[in-house]
Amino acid sequence: MLEQIDQLKYENKKLREDVDAVEQYGRRSLIRISGVPEPNDERNTTEVVRKIISDIDPEFKGVDILRSHRVGKLSDPDVNSDPKHRQIIVRLSEPGVKFRILKCRKHLKENANFKSVYINEDLTMLRNNILYHCRKLLKKNKIKQLWTTNGKIYMLDKHDQYYDVTTTTRFVQAVDKLDPSYTTPDGW
Incomplete structure (x- = not known):
């Protein structure tokens, strides 16, 4: 049962990210x-x-x-x-x-x-939320640069490594490397 719940959580998260990508595509102009x-x-x-x-x-x-x-x-x-x-x-x-x-x-x-x-x-609500948390990392000097291009969010760390943090999954993965003490919102 727990395995099935985990599978459904993963599918739900993937669907939310796919819907977000479609919504952002509609905002390209x-x-x-x-x-x-x-x-x-x-x-x-x-x-x-x-x-x-x-x-x-x-x-x-x-x-x-x-x-x-x-x-x-x-x-x-x-x-x-x-x-x-x-x-x-x-x-x-x-x-x-x-x-x-x-x-x-x-x-x-x-x-x-x-x-x-x-x-x-014009970013989706989810991407605006991710960008907000990226700005917090920038203020804490955990990253060197932050920018958006075509609806995608990018960070550059102090070692000149780029991160595409357009989805919550990618953001969490990047934060685990850059600042493991950073608390991400529940559900990410």
Whole structure:
């Protein structure tokens, strides 16, 4: 009976990872923009996004944006005097445009209007969670570098060894080598 339970747990984990991979594939043309102020009269995020991207990417064409909108709950101004601005999710015409924009995002820091604006890949909830734990390892100086490419999460350790930690299984295997004392969430 225990053997069968272990087998079912393994199959369930594998299915969750497969579903996550399919969901991430569907996000291959999406980016998230955070830190953009949200005026009360904002009706169309596409114009805001066009302004940001055209300032950093000389090859950008306005038609590269298929859709954009804010995501998340609105801040309650009565509760919070410094409201948090919701992120903007942007669907682009093709993944190649996304990669070009992500390469140009370093120019945001050069523009005084966009110093607090960040452009990132749109990751699934599971991958965002893995990335969060990877950042904790980076802050603890257990790894040298951390980045995402095409929905995959990579780490570089102090010995210049690369780790693809896109799944929870791979993350746990990498953490066992890098920081065995690190506590991973239950179910990983």
